Amino acid sequence: MPRIDPRRHEADHRDDAVERFGADGLPRRDPHKEKNQRLRRELRTHSAIRIGQNARRPAAAQRIVLADDVSWIIVVSLSEEPWPDAERELLGAAHTVADEIGGGVVLVRVGFLDPATDLGQIGADRTVLLPLMTDPNALAAHVAAVIERFKACHVFFGEGGADADVARRTAILLGERPATSLHLLSSERATFQEAGGRTEVSRPLPKVATLASGRFDAYESGIAREGRRIEIELNAPAPGVRDLGVVITSQADAPLNEARFIVSAGDGVTDWEAFRGVTEALGGTIAGSRQVVDAGHLPRHRQVGASGTLVEARCYLAFGISGAPQHLQGVQRCRHVIAVNTDLHAAMVKRADLAIIADAQQVMPALTRLAGGHVDA
Incomplete structure (x- = not known):
């Protein structure tokens, strides 16, 4: 067993006493310890208040709200699913252009949609619901009416199936030449491929365009858009597109x-x-x-x-x-x-x-x- 030096042991206790007690014999204060204890008490108190307030009054979700007179990009979706991937990609691509011109995005959906569906979550500033119809000419005429209502700068469709067909019919009604299967775009340029994908072509972004699937990211900003639903009175469509046969051009x-x-x-x-x-x-x-x-x-x-x-x-x-x-x-x-x-x-x-x-x-x-x-x- 090691031997204890009583003199050293007594000196150690004397030093501790000096640190704990002042010359007047009263206990010394530790301001750092008191400050830390006070901060811990305040933190526990504020946390309890904040949690209690949130439990009683949930904070309203933030949304991006745009005025009606901004420049609009229209996205047309014929899908029967609530939030299909192709629709989310179209909205993401539309916001790429809309953000450059300081505008917003209108989602035009065809067919039934649950009224509780919040399309602002996937990037729609405005939404327009069109009735389900089998006549592509009538649908193109209704889409053209929505374009006129918003004075849209550009209209995006998916490339494939009925979407691409309605896109081309809409372009004809507007007197525009569409760009198809775009895989890159900005507010000024559109890039697509022709000749079976062997040739890349770039041209100014037209009014009507179809976008290749799997090429664009979905809208992901962390903040939902307004998603306000707009009712538009639609008249009976005029006679649609007629096939006049092959026209020889030079x-x-x-x-x-x-x-x-x-x-x-x-x-x-x-x-x-x-x-x-x-x-x-x-x-x-x-x-x-x-x-x-x-x-x-x-x-x-x-x-x-x-x-x-x-x-x-x-x-x-x-x-x-x-x-x-x-x-x-x-x-x-x-x-x-x-x-x-x-x-x-x-x-x-x-x-x-x-x-x-x-x-x-x-x-x-x-x-x-x-x-x-x-x-x-």
């Missing part, structure tokens, strides 16, 4: 922002018959510079450039275009540029991937012959 007149191969003319073109001949023989779309349009050789919607159309063709064939900065801006997103010009130092020649230094009037009929087209002697 690629030469295709919209410039959708053309894949563009044949463009500048001041260096004087033989307009040869220009149209080579464009037809090559299967291209007609375009021109501002000087050509101002001179009246081509209509204004055929102008390429900063003050015309910004094109994204796979190939841009320029005859007799010197290459003003505004025109070069219009073709900067083209994949390949071919320039035909007599000036070796022209800006368009410097921009081109391939240049032919020759007179356009000689090159155009030669290309027409090589393409198998007819050239007048």
Whole structure:
């Protein structure tokens, strides 16, 4: 057993006594200990009050409420399920655009819906219920009426089944050309695939579009939207879309922002018959510079450039275009540029991937012959 040093033991007790008691013999206060005890008492008291208040008066759930005069994006859902995944994806994509323009989202649902269903939870600022109907033309007419009621900027459908069919019929009634199977979008651009998914195409976001499934995230903000239900008086629809058969069109007149191969003319073109001949023989779309349009050789919607159309063709064939900065801006997103010009130092020649230094009037009929087209002697 270790021996105890009585003197050291007595000194230890003396030090403890000094710490616990003051010179006057009264117990010393520990302010830190008292503060911690007070904080613990207050915390227990406030927690009890807060829990009791919540139990008596539940806090109202927060919601995002928008005014009626904002810009609206409409989502149309023909699903019979309450909250299908495709509908949630459409609402998420719509909010991507609506948030950029400071707008809201209207959900248009077709068929019966339980009145207790809270569509604000999945992202609807407004909801419109349309009666179930089997006639797609009548349904498209009703959707068009809702679009007019809200002055909607864009309308999104799912790509598949009846949704896609109604989307195309609605676009026809509105006089719009829809974009289909979008897999990327913003308030300005829409990206989709064509030719069996082998080619990616980007164009300005149109008024009517169908969205590919599984490409967009559902609306998840943690705060529900208002989901207010709007009643709209619907009139009997006018006669719907009629099939007029196949209409033969020319690629030469295709919209410039959708053309894949563009044949463009500048001041260096004087033989307009040869220009149209080579464009037809090559299967291209007609375009021109501002000087050509101002001179009246081509209509204004055929102008390429900063003050015309910004094109994204796979190939841009320029005859007799010197290459003003505004025109070069219009073709900067083209994949390949071919320039035909007599000036070796022209800006368009410097921009081109391939240049032919020759007179356009000689090159155009030669290309027409090589393409198998007819050239007048």
